[in-house]
Amino acid sequence: MKIKIIDLFSGAGGLTEGFRSSMFDIVCHVEKDLSACKTLQLRDAFYYLKSIGKLDLYIKFLSGKIDEEELFKYIPENILSKTINKEINNHTIDSIFKIIDNSLSKKDKILGVVGGPPCQAYSTIGRATNKKIKSSDIRIYLYRYYIDFLEKYSPDFFVFENVKGLLSFKDIDDDYLFTPELSNQVRKKLFAHS
Template sequence: MSKKLTFIDLFAGCGGLSEGFYKQGFKSLTHVEYDHYACESLRIRMKNYGYAEDEISVLENDITDDDIIVKIENEIKNRNVDLLIGGPPCQSFSSLGRAKDDNGMQDDPRNYLFESYEKILNHFKPKIFVFENVTGLLSAKLGKEKTVNVILKRLGKEYNLIKDPAKMVLNSCDYGVPQIRKRVILIGVKKGIKIKPEQIYEGIIKTHFNPLSVEKERVNKQKYVTVKEAISDLPAMKPGEGKKIIKHKVESWNDYLSKVRSKDDEVLLDHVARTHNEKDRKRYLAMSKNKWTFKELLEKKPSLNHIKQRVFNNSYVVQFWDKPARTIIAHLYKDGNQFIHPDHKQERTITPREAARLQSFPDDFVFEGSRTQQYKQIGNAVPPLMAEAIAKSIKKVLGK
């Protein structure tokens, strides 16, 4: 297929979803993103993929602006749009967000960001769209109706969709990402095109099984990628250590590392550890050494209790070497307590580069801004390897 398939990325973040499509040879026409540092990361990445200065298009705009369609039009200059991808920010759909809000976040303006997505979709009428969101979307409500039903109804006017929400849930772990991350991936095909959305879902090939896969789901698949395979080559360090750029040579390669790092690469970016107070360091050490939950820590070492004892067990969590990581979240930028390094000698939470590795970002991916900004971008992103599995399937059906 000589002509490249084109896409627009909305709510693009730092470009995790775009990354998967770049890897499959798709061409980006523009990205729309509100966050300044994420926009900088997007621009650097386009340069990395060989886009010329005048082709690098990132609209640093609020998607709800009245003139957003005009701005996108100006960027894409009458070129044909094959694909619209992106996921509206999902805090208001997440169960955690809803729990904290008296009104179940029904008044949250972010609930309606999908209306901007819909408006842009109906204007450009691409052949296919990919809409990504948290699984909380499936239980969230807008007024009396389930949010997902509202979205299906609205996006289904001009597009064929699958009806069964369970089939829209993909787990990044099944695609070789060293992380359990379930996301709703809604794929629509423009009515009149002879492709069924089912074909696209069937073509998103699971290459790995996950820790909860039953026997028959494991047949002909590789075992999930572990935290150890993803980050154990990275230099050990204590809290507060690390530099923006260091020299690093991988001594022992594995299948996963060869996907995220090039064999001749000798530098490592953003492997910088947060500083931690004495009490947290003791917590991390005891928990990772003994593989304790926070609750077990409090029972066995009451002196390490937290003043604001948030007992729900996920306030401090160790990642284990022999398992995939738990879902990397944007909350990482506030504190890393849910991502305690498995090596107790390091007494720390994970670095931005470790988080990026667990999300399947390539090592040459540059995240702009402060460490806080980097954590935020990484935590909000779609894992590139999962995005690539989706891109592969779409390329195959559109190629026909």
């Protein structure tokens, strides 16, 4: 039985590629950028066609003999709909949970969560550039939604990819985002079900 995972803040799928194997079943990707979502769908299409021995269709697409619309006619809807093109925020999180839950059978369990919330606000290189928008930069707090997914699904593992600057970053109130107290609170919440 494959290990079911969800992929958050997917981007174009760089982290996802590390989990594409016979061991894992990527239940969904959640990404707000439409171009990145198209890339994710094309990667899923590639792997689907490879699994059924029809990579010739993908090669036709790459060589311009068929377009994306024609290619996607050969891909089952459940493969294409793995990509959820939504920003994760207070208004969308419940609908994203619902989409994920509806894609699972009653016996399925999410065993892993992978992803990396945007790092521009924390990166030591980006801090100088982002300093003037710090008070309105919602990316600073997107990691909290990642925690919401961990709390909801209580996975056996998670991979949270981010930059070194996350631990030393101070928010608009000049407070560290990850204090020892917050780390302990998060740890207690995440491992309460273990």
